Amino acid sequence: MKQLIDLSTWNRREHFAFFSAFDEPFHGVVAEVDGARAYAQAKAAGESFFQRYLHAALRAINQLEALRYRIENGQVVCYDQIHASATLLRPDHTFAFSFVPFAEQAADFAPGLQREMAAVEQSSGLRLSPDSARLDVIHFSALPWVQFTSLSHARHFAHPDSVPKISIGRYCRQGEALLLPVSVHVHHGLADGYHVGLFLEAFQQELDRE
Template identity: 45%
Template sequence: MKYLDIENWNRKQLFQHFRTMADPTFGLVADVEVSKTYQSAKEKGESFFVRYLHACMKAINSVENLKYRIEGDKVAIYEVINASATIARADNTFGFSYILYSEDFKEFYQNFQQEKDRILNSTDLFPLQYSLGCIHCSAIPWVSFTGHKEPFSGNKDNSVPQLAFGKLKKKNGKMLLPVAINVNHALVDGYHVGQFFEKFQQELDKID
């Protein structure tokens, strides 16, 4: 665990400004093309969700500012960001998972499957382990949304990025996935969100 040198950070004034706000978060929704990813998952009998989640986590881990978390008066820098995804049960409730990230898809899939099995065999809402070094994410496959709002805890220092993935849609022969992201502006700017979406699309395009 490392901590950011806030005094010599080129975003120091931005950090201080947005921390004065009652709700310093901002969010947006953009489409990513998942044609190759969807086709590959279908042909290989793999989970489409786990495939695009893995690509998402690669992108998250490639953007420095998405690894920053506010801890008191400090900004912690996490070396690795994991995934806390909602996993649905047959009765339409869900549990929060904590999926350890690995660049290796097979290892990531095993970590996902372990958490899925735990959730499907329990009624627990919360995972067995947790760290701020994660993202919170949900799949909402019933709606191809164009806007999205996350619940706000009231803690303006909450700095864990929140993501949601919507229902697939087809446009001009391409399969598009709506992706919502909500971040704390004290740590993350539109530029960094742009970096995330660019890297996410690159990772999706790599899948064959």
């Protein structure tokens, strides 16, 4: 489900109009979060760390209205629920797109992710489909080989994109902490640095959940 935003009364109408005219309306930051508790919990539960932090990121995104805004045919809509379009790796080191449905509880989220991982492994190519073009998603990727401090994305500027892009890099242990680089790119007409900060705060809280 989604709700149409009335641009005539929206407090971001000028921000939206201004940044929507840019060739590149996205802005991004890289920050670190502490994944130590989430990593330990994942290992104790016998699940992948990737599954744990992807679910935490989705739970955080779904708490924030600004990161559920999307642009459709020049209008702004707010989705009730956001899922993941994640790039998943194959044994031959190619990747494919996936659609991983959101679920509040980890036990309900895991089967959908596992089904997509199995489907990717048994396929070839990018797996382009209507699901890979959905707007009620985040574009999510993991780079566990790179402890990055900066990140950019391939972009087709003629394509009207408004989907947030979140990437997680290689972790680094620092004392008791396990620091994860997190790249967040969002459309500036829909969300500002303040909203990115709220996401990172919520993401950290979700990583620390019991």
